Amino acid sequence: MISSLEVRNFRGIREGTLDGLAPLTVLLGPxxxxxxxxxxxxxxxxxxxxxxxxxxxxxxxxxxxxGAQWLLRRPxxxxxxxxxxxxxGGHRTTQxxxxxxxxxxxxxxxxxxxxxxxxxxxxxxxDGQVRIDGPTQDLVGPPAVTLVDLAAGRDDLPDVLSALVRxxxxxxxxxxxxxxxxxxxxxxxxxxxxxxELHALYAWGSVPLAVAGDGxxxxxxxxxxxxxxxxxxxxxxxxEIHQHPRGLxxxxxxxxxxxxxxxxxxxxxxxxxxxxxxxxxxxxxxTTQLALFTVRLSDGQLRHDRLAGEMVRFARAEVGDDLR
Amino acid sequence: xxxxxxxxxSRVVCEGYHDRAMWAGALxxxxxxxxxxxxxxxxxGRPVAGQGDYGFVTPTGRFxxxxxxxxxxxxxxxxxxxxxxxxxxxxxxxLVVQTDADCDTALGPDQVPQLTLGTVSRWLxxxxxxxxxxxxxxxxxxxxxxxxxxxxxxxxxxxxxxxAKQTLERVLCSALAAVAPDCADAVEAWLASRPDGLxxxxxxxxxxxxxxxxxLAGWFADGGSEGFAQRLWAHRAVRAELIGSLExxxxxxxxxxxxx
Numbered sequence: 237m238i239s240s241l242e243v244r245n246f247r248g249i250r251e252g253t254l255d256g257l258a259p260l261t262v263l264l265g266p267x268x269x270x271x272x273x274x275x276x277x278x279x280x281x282x283x284x285x286x287x288x289x290x291x292x293x294x295x296x297x298x299x300x301x302x303g304a305q306w307l308l309r310r311p312x313x314x315x316x317x318x319x320x321x322x323x324x325g326g327h328r329t330t331q332x333x334x335x336x337x338x339x340x341x342x343x344x345x346x347x348x349x350x351x352x353x354x355x356x357x358x359x360x361x362x363d364g365q366v367r368i369d370g371p372t373q374d375l376v377g378p379p380a381v382t383l384v385d386l387a388a389g390r391d392d393l394p395d396v397l398s399a400l401v402r403x404x405x406x407x408x409x410x411x412x413x414x415x416x417x418x419x420x421x422x423x424x425x426x427x428x429x430x431x432x433e434l435h436a437l438y439a440w441g442s443v444p445l446a447v448a449g450d451g452x453x454x455x456x457x458x459x460x461x462x463x464x465x466x467x468x469x470x471x472x473x474x475x476e477i478h479q480h481p482r483g484l485x486x487x488x489x490x491x492x493x494x495x496x497x498x499x500x501x502x503x504x505x506x507x508x509x510x511x512x513x514x515x516x517x518x519x520x521x522x523t524t525q526l527a528l529f530t531v532r533l534s535d536g537q538l539r540h541d542r543l544a545g546e547m548v549r550f551a552r553a554e555v556g557d558d559l560r
Numbered sequence: 561x562x563x564x565x566x567x568x569x570s571r572v573v574c575e576g577y578h579d580r581a582m583w584a585g586a587l588x589x590x591x592x593x594x595x596x597x598x599x600x601x602x603x604x605g606r607p608v609a610g611q612g613d614y615g616f617v618t619p620t621g622r623f624x625x626x627x628x629x630x631x632x633x634x635x636x637x638x639x640x641x642x643x644x645x646x647x648x649x650x651x652x653x654x655l656v657v658q659t660d661a662d663c664d665t666a667l668g669p670d671q672v673p674q675l676t677l678g679t680v681s682r683w684l685x686x687x688x689x690x691x692x693x694x695x696x697x698x699x700x701x702x703x704x705x706x707x708x709x710x711x712x713x714x715x716x717x718x719x720x721x722x723x724a725k726q727t728l729e730r731v732l733c734s735a736l737a738a739v740a741p742d743c744a745d746a747v748e749a750w751l752a753s754r755p756d757g758l759x760x761x762x763x764x765x766x767x768x769x770x771x772x773x774x775x776l777a778g779w780f781a782d783g784g785s786e787g788f789a790q791r792l793w794a795h796r797a798v799r800a801e802l803i804g805s806l807e808x809x810x811x812x813x814x815x816x817x818x819x820x
Contacts, residue, residue, distance in 0.1 A: 265649070266605065530649040539648040551642050555627070556613050558606040559646070 237500050238282060238378070238469060240321035243538065245309040246332070247273035252538020258527035258545070260495050260518070262511060263504040264560050265531040270538055271504035272296075274531070275383060275471045276307075278502060281318035281330045282377045282469055286344045287356045287368045290332070292383060294360065304340045304360045307332055309536060320377075328377060348377075378500065380468030384461050386454045386477050393445070393457055394425045394432040399464040409459050412490060416483055417452055423460070451478040455487065462490060467498040476507035488513025495525045508558055515549045523549060530559055561595065564621040567603030568653040570818050571625045573639045575659050577786050579712075579728055580614060580628045583658070583815075585793030586806075590819035592616040592624060604650055618819050622653075633659075633675050637683045640707075644689060647703055654706055656814060661711035661726035677709050708814050714805045720748035721771055725764075729772035732789055735801035736775050747774040 242253045249270050263271045276293045283289035294303045308316045316332040328348040335343050341359040356370035400406045406423065413420055422437040423445075435442040436456070445453045458475055475491070476484055484507065492514050494501050505511070511528065518526060526545030531538060543551065543559070551557040572583055588594060595601075595615045600608040603623050608615035614626035627643075629635045636657055643652050659675050681699055684691045690702040699707040713726040714734045721744025722733040737744035751770055776788045783791045792798045806812035 530646055532649045541646045541648045541650075543645055547642065547645055550638055551645065555639060555642050556609070556611070557642060558602075558613075560604070560606055 237323065238278070238320050239323045240319075241274065241278060241281065242317075242319040242321075243274070243277050244317040245312065245314045246277050246316040246318060247307065248309065248533055248536060249273050249277075249538050250309055250536025252540070254529055254538075254540060254542075256527055256542050257500075257502070259500050259525040260492070260514065260527070261500075261502045262514065262526070262528045262548075263502065263531055264506075264508075264511070264528060266560065268533060269531045270533045271531060272473060275473055275502065275504050277318050278320070278469065278471055279381060279383045280332070280344075281320045281328065283381045284377055284379075286330055286346050286354075287358045287370070289381070290342055290344055290358045291366050296383070296385060302338075302340055302360070304342055304358075305334060307342065308334060378468035380466045381471070382461065382465050382468070383471040383473070384458060384475070385473040386457060387474060393434040393460065396457070396460045396464050397423055397425055397434055400460050403464055405463045409456075409463050412459050412463075412486070413452075413456055416455065416486055417448070423456065451480060451483055454478045455483050458487065459490060462494065465499075468500070470494070470499055470501045472501065472503045474505055474507075475503060476505055476510050481509060484509050485513045485516075489517045492517035495522050506560060508552070508560055511548070511559065512552055515545075515552055518545070528559065561601065561617060562621060563603040563617070563623055567623075568651050569602060569623040569625050570654040570656070571627065571643050571652045572656045572658060572818065573627050573629055573636060573643065575632070575636070576628050576630055578789055579658055580626055581787050582712075582728055582732075582789040583626055584614065584616075585790035586802075586815050587616050587624060587626075587819050588790075589793050589799065590816065591619040592819050616819075620820060622820070624818055633679065636675070640680065640683060641687050641689075644701070644705075647705075651703065652705055654708075654818060656708045656710060656818060658710045658712070660728060661713040675709065675711075680707060680709055710811050710814055711809070712811075713809055715808065716805075720744050721746075721775075723768045723771050725768040727768050728789065729769050731802065731805055732792060733771045733775065734805060735792065735798050738801045739795075739797040743775065743779065747771050747778070750774060 237259060239257050240255045241257065243249045244251050263274055265271055276296060280286055280289040280293055293307060297303045300306060313334055317329065319327055319329045321327040326349055328346060330344065330346045333343045335341050341357060343355060343357050345353055345355045347353045354371055356368060359367045361367060400409055410420065410422055417436065419438045420436050421439060424435050424437050425432050426435045426442060434445045436445055436448050445456055454477055462470065475487055479487060488510055491501060495518060523545035526548060528543045528548045529540045531540045551559060574580055574583060584594065593616060595617055596608055596610045600615050602608055602615060612628065616624040618624060627639060629639045636659065640657060643655055657680060677699065691699050694700040694706060712728040712731050714731050716734060718724060719737055721737045723730050751774060773785065776785060780788055780791060803812055806815065
């Protein structure tokens with residue numbers, strides 16, 4: 237379980253540290269506060285294959301054609317340094333350095349404690365190809381690290397469903413969706429002109445999830461991902477997108493249910509209703525497993541306040557403080 | 561709405577809705593704008609929804625949040641600590657804890673049994689919040705945020721139509737009695753004429769509130785009880801008496817600082 241994150245010169249963050257990350261951690265803050273950057277920092281700093289995480293972080297901003305250079309805080313473009321810590325005092329540091337004039341190649345060096353340094357180069361070619369030079373051996377960290385951004389669109393859902401089937405948890409996913417998607421009987425992968433598509437199956441036929449409604453599609457995608465992923469670190473960007481309050485509440489129930497399973501979940505959100513749902517669905521004895529960080533960026537300096545679970549419950553349920 | 565920079569708020573934590581009404585009347589008299597329910601937002605863009613969350617903007621663009629806690633010291637404590645929880649991202653620049661003295665008129669201001677500044681200081685110490693006592697008697701956090709503890713009280717001889725217990729109601733009734741002594745006599749007479757043998761006993765809390773609600777029933781019934789204290793600020797003579805008694809206890813000075 238990751239307990240701390242220190243960030244230097246990454247995206248818009250010149251410096252900042254979050255201590256006291258919990259099994260269920262919520263990041264709240266206005267637009268531009270650095271929430272997405274913190275999720276990406278966690279992705280890169282904890283991923284067993286940092287090069288792959290770099291590719292994922294760059295691809296996360298699909299509207300940028302030459303996005304690698306923007307991983308580092310500009311205009312300084314000093315090396316970015318990301319350090320995660322564990323409760324036992326162990327830590328892992330990942331450093332990102334731009335190394336060519338076009339700034340589309342990044343050297344990634346990672347080291348956990350006294351272990352040997354691992355250095356990899358990730359080059360983003362003009363034709364869109366990515367070349368990775370160097371070892372891609374697994375680094376010590378959470379067994380699985382996943383960043384879920386529903387707004388970015390997904391083309392891996394058939395693979396996610398396959399993982400769900402292999403894990404034996406597809407019935408649980410369908411059962412979870414049924415109160416919100418009346419009549420749904422199953423989730424299946426069908427092909428259209430050879431291309432796999434995820435479909436919602438009804439008694440009368442099937443509907444591609446992509447046209448079942450943005451809210452339904454988002455909720456199904458997140459449900460499948462949450463239930464398919466092996467235990468590790470789950471990073472979720474604004475899961476409230478497209479969700480009606482009832483869907484949001486169901487989502488909160490799903491995420492609160494991960495506490496105590498060994499899964500660590502970090503959620504960046506604007507939704508105070510989601511926070512309320514998490515507090516409501518989290519059993520009282522597990523309230524200590526929740527931490528909420530309110531974050532702000534001021535000239536690159538990350539400021540934050542940390543609220544422990546019981547204070548979050550009081551601030552929302554009794555005081556009604558808007559913590560965003 | 562344009563707020564003063566950097567964004568911050570003054571927060572008033574009071575016992576209940578009647579206290580809220582008293583603060584609302586005073587703040588509006590001091591030129592503050594009530595932004596609750598008008599799409600009002602705080603300096604961080606968050607809605608001020610009402611329903612326990614009240615917001616005002618001072619003439620200089622500062623934000624004041626008013627929070628009735630519906631409880632005594634234990635609830636006040638939790639609200640105080642919650643108010644200070646976002647010191648980095650949504651700081652409170654001034655915190656006022658408002659409560660009834662709730663004691664007999666014979667006790668002096670520093671003998672209030674219910675809640676003292678020492679008690680508030682202990683709350684902060686137990687929560688590891690660094691602070692010290694300032695020269696004016698307030699508590700001062702390391703961040704510079706002052707914490708004031710204010711009690712509703714009027715130190716005056718007993719008079720008809722004014723409850724003996726030091727509460728908000730005593731403040732209100734004292735002002736009304738000073739402006740309209742005939743009404744005060746009538747209230748006293750009516751309360752004394754209540755028949756014995758009622759099925760519902762009149763407890764101490766009711767005794768303290770009965771005079772105020774009698775004025776309400778007799779002359780201000782159309783406004784309802786929740787807004788009664790606020791409405792009184794619209795009457796020039798009553799207002800002058802209220803300000804006079806609040807000046808004597810030091811509450812008015814703090815009110816003016818909050819509304820600045």
